[in-house]
Amino acid sequence: MSAEAVLFYIFAFFTIASAATVVFARNPINSAVSLVATFFFLAGLYVLLYAHTIAVLQVMVYAGAIMVLFLFVIMLLNLTEMPMEKRKPTLARVGGVVATVVLFGALAVVLNKVSGAPAPLEGSELASYGTLAELGRLIYTEWLLPFEAVSILLLVAMVGAVMVSKAKV
Amino acid sequence: MVPVSHFLILAAALFCIGMLALLVRRNALIVFMGVELMLNAANLTFLAFARQHGSNVGHVSALFVIAVAAAEAAIGLAIVIAISRNRGTLLIDELRTMKN
Secondary structure, three states: OOHHHHHHHHHHHHHHHHHHHHHHOOOHHHHHHHHHHHHHHHHHHHHHOOOHHHHHHHHHHHHHHHHHHHHHHHHHHOHHHOOOOOOOOHHHHHHHHHHHHHHHHHHHHHHOOOOOOOOOOOHHHHHHOOOHHHHHHHHHOOOHHHHHHHHHHHHHHHHHHHHHOOOOO | OOOHHHHHHHHHHHHHHHHHHHHHOOEHHHHHHHHHHHHHHHHHHHHHHHHHHOOOHHHHHHHHHHHHHHHHHHHHHHHHHHHHHHHOOOEHHHOOHHHO
16 A cells, blocks of 8 residues: 555544544534544645645634634633533434435445546646646636635625624624 | 545545534534534545546635635624524524524
8 A cells, every 4th residue: 555545544534533523522622623633634635635725725724713713702602601402302313313324325326436546647737736826827817706706705704794793783 | 546436435424424413413513513524525525526637626616615614604603602692502403483
């Protein structure tokens, strides 16, 4: 097995393990911290896919900004004063697990039909694939309109977040 | 080389774990974390297919998904704060004003 494959299976195992911890941890703080771990392992997987730029953005935006936001909200809310979360009825939980397993089975059967390993990158393709320069060129030429739409979305989200969380609306 | 299907099945597993969080948990914060997991699974799928086709367009899509996730997290957490301030609870199935 090549070093790449070994790294893939290590990252894949820890991604799944920490994602499962997010769902099953009783304390929201534990969930948030294992979500940070999930994002770091996913960034490792992105590097294995030659997506260096997206991996760095993943660490900065997700593990940095979004998770700090989550932890701040958990801190602000003072969870000890909130009613504790009780388990859902057994029927609802079993139904949820069954639905998840069925969906995963269906997806795995379909995705398993995608065959072949990606061709190795060579020469100029290796030098430009997934680099910040190449992504910037694409964003500012072919994908300019979606990029501007996303910037408006972020502006609206920023104003909306301030409005919604004001004391009196 | 790791086959692309392994990346895709890993992304499917991640998506299903996120969905499980939506289905079995009541805490609004955990439900949001499940949504983040599902968005990350979508990103992994984009990047795996981009790698297979040797195209950078999948990376641009992943960038947009990250931006949308940031907007979703900001708005969602603001709503969580507003609800907990007005109702004193974070449990999503106690919010049933619309039902009656």
